Amino acid sequence: xxxxxxxxxxxxxxxxxxxxxxxxxxxxxxxxxxxxxxxxxxxxxxxxxxxxxxxxxxxxxxxxxxxxxxxxxxx
Amino acid sequence: xxxxxxxxxxxxxxxxxxxxxxxxxxxxxxxxxxxxxxxxxxxxxxxxxxxxxxxxxxxxxxxxxxxxxxxxxxxxxxxxxxxxxxxxxxxxxxxxxxxxxxxxxxxxxxxxxxxxxxxxxxxxxxxxxxxxxxxxxxxxxxxxxxxxxxxxxxxxxxxxxxxxxxxxxxxxxxxxxxxxxxxxxxxxxxxxxxxxxxxxxxxxxxxxxxxxxxxxxxxxxxxxxxxxxxxxxxxxxxxxxxxxxxxxxxxxxxxxxxxxxxxxxxxxxxxxxxxxxxxxxxxxxxxxxxxxxxxxxxxxxxxxxxxxxxxxxxxxxxxxxx
Amino acid sequence: xxxxxxxxxxxxxxxxxxxxxxxxxxxxxxxxxxxxxxxxxxxxxxxxxxxxxxxxxxxxxxxxxxxxxxxxxxxxxxxxxxxxxxxxxxxxxxxxxxxxxxxxxxxxxxxxxxxxxxxxxxxxxxxxxxxxxxxxxxxxxxxxxxxxxxxxxxxxxxxxxxxxxxxxxxxxxxxxxxxxxxxxxxxxxxxxxxxxxxxxxxxxxxxxxxxxxxxxxxxxxxxxxxxxxxxxxxxxxxxxxxxxxxxxxxxxxxxxxxxxxxxxxxxxxxxxxxxxxxxxxxxxxxxxxxxxxxxxxxxxxxxxxxxxxxxxxxxxxxxxxxxxxxxxxxxxxxxxxxxxxxxxxxxxxxxxxxxxxxxxxxxxxxxxxxxxxxxxxxxxxxxxxxxxxxxxxxxxxxxxxxxxxxxxxxxxxxxxxxxxxxxxxxxxxxxxxxxxxxxxxxxxxxxxxxxxxxxxxxxxxxxxxxxxxxxxxxxxxxxxxxxxxxxxxxxxxxxxxxxxxxxxxxxxxxxxxxxxxxxxxxxxxxxxxxxxxxxxxxxxxxxxxxxxxxxxxxxxxxxxxxxxxxxx
Numbered sequence: 001x002x003x004x005x006x007x008x009x010x011x012x013x014x015x016x017x018x019x020x021x022x023x024x025x026x027x028x029x030x031x032x033x034x035x036x037x038x039x040x041x042x043x044x045x046x047x048x049x050x051x052x053x054x055x056x057x058x059x060x061x062x063x064x065x066x067x068x069x070x071x072x073x074x075x
Numbered sequence: 076x077x078x079x080x081x082x083x084x085x086x087x088x089x090x091x092x093x094x095x096x097x098x099x100x101x102x103x104x105x106x107x108x109x110x111x112x113x114x115x116x117x118x119x120x121x122x123x124x125x126x127x128x129x130x131x132x133x134x135x136x137x138x139x140x141x142x143x144x145x146x147x148x149x150x151x152x153x154x155x156x157x158x159x160x161x162x163x164x165x166x167x168x169x170x171x172x173x174x175x176x177x178x179x180x181x182x183x184x185x186x187x188x189x190x191x192x193x194x195x196x197x198x199x200x201x202x203x204x205x206x207x208x209x210x211x212x213x214x215x216x217x218x219x220x221x222x223x224x225x226x227x228x229x230x231x232x233x234x235x236x237x238x239x240x241x242x243x244x245x246x247x248x249x250x251x252x253x254x255x256x257x258x259x260x261x262x263x264x265x266x267x268x269x270x271x272x273x274x275x276x277x278x279x280x281x282x283x284x285x286x287x288x289x290x291x292x293x294x295x296x297x298x299x300x301x302x303x304x305x306x307x308x309x310x311x312x313x314x315x316x317x318x319x320x321x322x323x324x325x326x327x328x329x330x331x332x333x334x335x336x337x338x339x340x341x342x343x344x345x346x347x348x349x350x351x352x353x354x355x356x357x358x359x360x361x362x363x364x365x366x367x368x369x370x371x372x373x374x375x376x377x378x379x380x381x382x383x384x385x386x387x388x389x390x391x392x393x394x395x396x397x
Numbered sequence: 398x399x400x401x402x403x404x405x406x407x408x409x410x411x412x413x414x415x416x417x418x419x420x421x422x423x424x425x426x427x428x429x430x431x432x433x434x435x436x437x438x439x440x441x442x443x444x445x446x447x448x449x450x451x452x453x454x455x456x457x458x459x460x461x462x463x464x465x466x467x468x469x470x471x472x473x474x475x476x477x478x479x480x481x482x483x484x485x486x487x488x489x490x491x492x493x494x495x496x497x498x499x500x501x502x503x504x505x506x507x508x509x510x511x512x513x514x515x516x517x518x519x520x521x522x523x524x525x526x527x528x529x530x531x532x533x534x535x536x537x538x539x540x541x542x543x544x545x546x547x548x549x550x551x552x553x554x555x556x557x558x559x560x561x562x563x564x565x566x567x568x569x570x571x572x573x574x575x576x577x578x579x580x581x582x583x584x585x586x587x588x589x590x591x592x593x594x595x596x597x598x599x600x601x602x603x604x605x606x607x608x609x610x611x612x613x614x615x616x617x618x619x620x621x622x623x624x625x626x627x628x629x630x631x632x633x634x635x636x637x638x639x640x641x642x643x644x645x646x647x648x649x650x651x652x653x654x655x656x657x658x659x660x661x662x663x664x665x666x667x668x669x670x671x672x673x674x675x676x677x678x679x680x681x682x683x684x685x686x687x688x689x690x691x692x693x694x695x696x697x698x699x700x701x702x703x704x705x706x707x708x709x710x711x712x713x714x715x716x717x718x719x720x721x722x723x724x725x726x727x728x729x730x731x732x733x734x735x736x737x738x739x740x741x742x743x744x745x746x747x748x749x750x751x752x753x754x755x756x757x758x759x760x761x762x763x764x765x766x767x768x769x770x771x772x773x774x775x776x777x778x779x780x781x782x783x784x785x786x787x788x789x790x791x792x793x794x795x796x797x798x799x800x801x802x803x804x805x806x807x808x809x810x811x812x813x814x815x816x817x818x819x820x821x822x823x824x825x826x827x828x829x830x831x832x833x834x835x836x837x838x839x840x841x842x843x844x845x846x847x848x849x850x851x852x853x854x855x856x857x858x859x860x861x862x863x864x865x866x867x868x869x870x871x872x873x874x875x876x877x878x879x880x881x882x883x884x885x886x887x888x889x890x891x892x893x894x895x896x897x898x899x900x901x902x903x904x905x906x907x908x909x910x911x912x913x914x915x916x917x918x919x920x921x922x923x924x925x926x927x928x929x930x931x932x933x934x935x936x937x938x939x940x941x942x943x944x945x946x947x948x949x950x951x952x953x954x955x956x957x958x959x960x961x962x963x964x965x
Contacts, residue, residue, distance in 0.1 A: 003827060003830070020097050020100065020101055022097075022098070022101045023100070023101045023104060023105075025104045025105075025108065028108060028440055028442075029440055029442055029443045030439070030440075030443075031439040031440075031443055031444050031445075031448055031611060031613050032439070032606065032612065032613060033439065033553065033574060033575070033878060033881075047878075048878060048879075050605070050606045050612070050882070051606060052606055052607075052608075052611060052612050052613075053607075053719040054443075054448055054449050054611070054717070054718075054719070055449060055718050055719055056442075056443040056448065056449065060104070062100040062101065062103070062104045062128060062132055063097075063100060063128070068719065068722075069722070069726075070644070070719060070722060070723050070726060071602075071604050071606075071607060073602045073603055073604040073607065074602045074604055074607050074643050074644060074645065074723070075723075075726055075727075108442070110540070110541065110544055139537055139541055140541070141503060141541060166531070169505070169531075170503040170505070203511070203512050231510045232510045232512075234511065234512075263510060284701075284703065314699075315657075315701065318657075344699065345666070345667065346657065374664065374666040375666045375667045376666070376667045376668050376669060376670055377659075377667045378667075380521070380670065
């Protein structure tokens with residue numbers, strides 16, 4: 001099977017300057033489980049483009065590092 | 076430094092003592108997610124953290140544990156200079172406060188702090204206890220309109236209070252925000268002058284929200300002496316005043332208001348056409364049937380449905396009489 | 398090598414949303430000594446339909462405002478007479494206790510100045526709407542109660558099948574969606590509370606997860622109950638809801654209407670005749686949308702600044718708070734713009750319509766030891782309060798059932814076969830991504846199943862869904878997360894086949910738009926005043942009629958419609 005990697009505009013944006021390495025709050029609450037830590041930087045990012053723009057990640061972030069946009073196709 | 080801290084909590088409780096605010100944020104957030112009662116003591120201490128974000132998360136975590144030992148420490152947050160801290164604490168206390176806390180609240184309300192006074196006035200609404208009245212009344216004469224507004228609002232939440240002469244004076248308050256709440260509170264009071272004051276507000280207050288609320292309060296009193304003022308208010312310049320007046324006339328009306336209500340069947344706002352049709356149906360005079368028939372092709376479905384119901388009601392009454 | 402976890406509990410609750418948390422709490426209250434485990438594929442703190450709270454109760458039956466009998470009448474009319482009134486009666490009867498209990502746990506319902514529940518008249522008959530302007534933390538309060546009652550929670554494990562032995566439910570299997578462990582749970586009773594099938598139709602935006610329902614709810618329970626041999630019912634009674642166009646979430650007209658907002662056509666006039674939210678209402682909406690007077694809107698532009706600000710505060714902090722940024726990013730404002738409305742993709746959800754796993758008034762399915770509650774259980778128009786009521790019934794009755802029952806050992810061959818089925822996509826990491834497989838499946842649902850329904854189209858759909866088993870075999874997964882999505886596509890396919898078969902079977906139109914058939918446009922009470930049930934028999938999907946249970950509340954359906962809407 002031939003596969004390709006396409007660029008996708010994702011809804012969850014993490015401000016890496018504010019994201020805390022030891023914190024997992026957003027990852028723990030995401031209903032779709034789409035957030036993970038980048039093993040190299042320790043910062044959270046949206047790995048899977050499967051977002052319901054429901055906002056727990058943004059609300060639970062202790063440093064307001066997360067902004068959720070409405071997915072591009074709906075915006 | 077804390078007793079009964081289990082192994083799961085221990086590292087986070089220690090981290091909460093860190094000098095780095097980032098660590099304290101992670102620690103307090105994690106303790107919130109773990110949600111273990113045993114963390115209550117360190118979380119209460121975190122209410123005094125120098126960082127307001129740590130404070131806010133600690134308040135949320137304590138609220139989630141729902142333990143009344145946190146009431147007093149949370150009360151202290153009500154005087155915080157940070158608006159979000161006060162808001163979070165108020166929200167938590169709204170849930171934690173019980174009738175047994177009345178005396179404590181009445182102690183705090185006497186503290187000379189604007190935010191504390193305002194928030195306690197709001198919390199008293201959860202308790203509904205008339206014993207609070209003597210502590211609420213002085214705020215009617217406060218210099219700050221927010222406190223006058225909060226106090227007159229709280230008054231209507233206190234059970235068993237039927238008359239309150241000092242409240243009536245607030246119908247002439249210089250601030251429309253205060254008058255709006257006073258007008259609603261008067262809906263629940265039985266002082267002799269109340270209906271008259273509400274009629275005056277309905278027909279002559281410069282603020283349309285005061286006039287609209289006067290119409291709503293008059294619906295609670297259902298006193299026929301208000302009918303001439305209500306008839307006059309059907310031509311108010313603001314449509315929502317006309318709407319609430321038409322609704323009040325569904326509760327209390329007589330045949331004298333029929334011509335004004337018929338005019339409303341052609342109002343530019345569909346809500347008024349609909350509510351006037353219902354009021355006419357309740358009065359029950361068959362002379363209005365012609366006017367109601369004409370609204371059956373109204374472009375608005377609600378007007379058509381309610382007009383048909385009014386027509387049916389009048390016809391039913393006719394059949395019953397014949 | 399996949400690691401296997403073995404768990405054992407007395408009562409297993411699959412899904413920790415509205416119904417599931419309540420089921421676990423009530424099971425624990427019924428017997429604090431017994432073990433209760435909630436299996437949740439997300440995290441119960443923020444999962445299910447009310448992950449971000451709820452702004453009001455649609456079906457509060459509160460003494461002095463309405464009665465359980467009145468409520469049963471409303472639902473009988475709204476659901477065109479096809480219902481088990483005894484089950485619906487439970488929601489009317491127990492709803493008040495549920496509200497009082499939630500209140501005692503700290504859920505903030507709107508109260509008047511005397512401290513009484515402040516119900517709003519939204520329908521022309523009956524007062525059922527209880528606002529919750531501060532309902533944003535509902536789920537956290539439920540999670541707190543689960544913890545207080547010492548029910549166990551396993552987050553991030555997704556169930557794939559109920560284990561059945563000797564004709565009764567004896568547990569479930571699934572896998573950890575993070576570390577990939579195979580998980581086998583033995584239980585004496587299983588309560589399914591996995592929510593709606595919200596990923597059946599494809600939203601018009603084309604974004605797979607931009608659904609009306611929480612997209613984690615992929616019909617897991619419908620499929621698991623089916624494979625366990627339980628009956629499902631009214632699957633042809635689809636869920637279709639009014640919503641904010643493109644955003645695809647509720648506009649919450651119920652919340653805004655007591656403030657004076659209303660649904661209007663493009664000319665600004667109200668057009669809905671039907672009083673209760675039902676398929677009839679949706680048919681009226683669909684017709685208006687397709688008439689010269691569409692599109693339709695939620696109209697608030699006539700309201701004043703203070704009222705609009707109050708509506709905004711409620712709508713933007715509850716249920717779907719991202720509504721705010723949706724409007725903002727388009728430069729739209731309630732003061733100056735009507736909110737353009739549309740209708741949703743199709744789904745299965747008894748919370749809004751009637752399709753679900755068959756349950757009686759005790760929340761029992763047709764398989765001993767298997768219970769269901771919430772959006773996936775067949776009690777029509779049950780909404781949030783009905784989910785709590787049936788969660789409560791399921792938890793209490795399941796705990797009573799397990800008394801004196803022993804665990805049974807699952808069949809090892811069956812476990813091995815299920816394990817192989819689950820992990821197959823992992824053997825093929827370069828297989829077709831689940832996103833493409835799911836997109837095509839749901840596009841077929843839209844093309845051929847969306848009402849108005851037609852036999853030829855549905856025959857094509859059914860054929861495609863049956864053949865889609867082969868397409869599922871092409872799917873590949875690179876990690877346990879992708880595997881979770883692959884298994885969800887299996888659930889969606891099962892639901893699609895059920896939806897096609899049930900829709901073909903009922904040869905009449907009923908429930909307004911929900912089952913509007915071009916080739917049988919009229920209602921036919923002579924032949925179809927019955928439930929259409931289906932179940933798995935010898936690996937085949939069998940459909941049959943099930944008589945409507947005798948009514949306990951008399952309703953003369955012919956006389957009850959406010960205004961008749963005939964299909965044309």
